[in-house]
Amino acid sequence: MVDKLVNSEANARRIQMVESCFGSSGQPLQVPGRVLVGEGVLTKMCRKKPKARQFFLFNDILVYGNILIQKKKYTKQHIIPLEEVKLRPMEDEGALKNGWLICTASKSFAVYAATDTEKQEWMAHISKCIEDLIKKSGKKPAAEHAAVWVPDSAASICMHCKKTQFTTFNRRHHCRKCGSVVCGPCSNRKFLLPSQSNKPLRVCNACYNTLSRQRAGDLPSSSTAEVGDEGEGSSGEEDSDDEWDSPAQKYNQRPQVPTFYRDGEI
Numbered sequence: 601m602v603d604k605l606v607n608s609e610a611n612a613r614r615i616q617m618v619e620s621c622f623g624s625s626g627q628p629l630q631v632p633g634r635v636l637v638g639e640g641v642l643t644k645m646c647r648k649k650p651k652a653r654q655f656f657l658f659n660d661i662l663v664y665g666n667i668l669i670q671k672k673k674y675t676k677q678h679i680i681p682l683e684e685v686k687l688r689p690m691e692d693e694g695a696l697k698n699g700w701l702i703c704t705a706s707k708s709f710a711v712y713a714a715t716d717t718e719k720q721e722w723m724a725h726i727s728k729c730i731e732d733l734i735k736k737s738g739k740k741p742a743a744e745h746a747a748v749w750v751p752d753s754a755a756s757i758c759m760h761c762k763k764t765q766f767t768t769f770n771r772r773h774h775c776r777k778c779g780s781v782v783c784g785p786c787s788n789r790k791f792l793l794p795s796q797s798n799k800p801l802r803v804c805n806a807c808y809n810t811l812s813r814q815r816a817g818d819l820p821s822s823s824t825a826e827v828g829d830e831g832e833g834s835s836g837e838e839d840s841d842d843e844w845d846s847p848a849q850k851y852n853q854r855p856q857v858p859t860f861y862r863d864g865e866i
């Protein structure tokens with residue numbers, strides 16, 4: 601049981617190990633009451649393609665990062681508070697099997713386990729942690745979840761105008777509201793989506809119109825902005841953990857099975 605692990609030496613040692621694997625690139629993870637519930641490699645659907653990421657499930661947060669050296673060095677740490685998380689199972693689709701969605705207020709994405717058993721295990725453990733956390737802390741689950749981004753490869757033409765062909769020069773953009781891949785002219789305005797950012801974010805024209813209608817009467821001038829050339833870099837256009845992979849990942853074709861530390865029933 602998680603409660604039994606709270607003050608255990610083994611738990612403290614494991615958390616310290618995770619912290620040292622991220623080194624100075626990560627946040628301190630040793631917090632009173634925190635328990636490392638499980639860890640393992642999942643394939644995360646990134647903007648360009650699926651990539652192996654190391655995941656750590658704690659009783660209050662979900663942490664993941666890029667794998668530099670398996671079990672030794674991780675980078676690009678992401679921390680998701682569990683009260684924000686909502687899981688949604690996905691059907692198998694071609695080569696993409698055993699997947700589910702991890703939806704959070706600021707970002708939602710798909711992950712895939714190696715087998716159906718591992719998928720069920722992960723989902724059950726994560727759900728149980730969320731449930732316990734909300735019960736224990738009284739924290740409010742997030743009401744709104746960010747859209748899952750359509751992968752670049754799934755759209756060769758703009759999903760809004762259905763005309764623009766994407767090329768090196770005609771770049772793909774993502775609507776932060778619906779996750780569609782759209783061309784520049786079809787997403788040249790921004791809208792404030794407070795659950796995702798305190799800055800207005802790029803949205804497609806369809807979402808812009810819907811959001812504007814919903815907000816009518818709500819000071820539209822302060823919640824919207826044109827997408828300018830100089831605004832491009834600051835709008836979080838790139839998926840931040842998406843850029844590169846270490847060669848080591850190529851050798852990790854067969855990831856280890858996940859380890860869950862709590863015994864007994866889940």
Ligand SMILES: [Zn+2]
Pocket residue numbers: 758759760761762763764782783784785786
């Ligand atoms: Zn378009």
Ligand SMILES: [Zn+2]
Pocket residue numbers: 775776777778779780803804805806807808
């Ligand atoms: Zn949209």
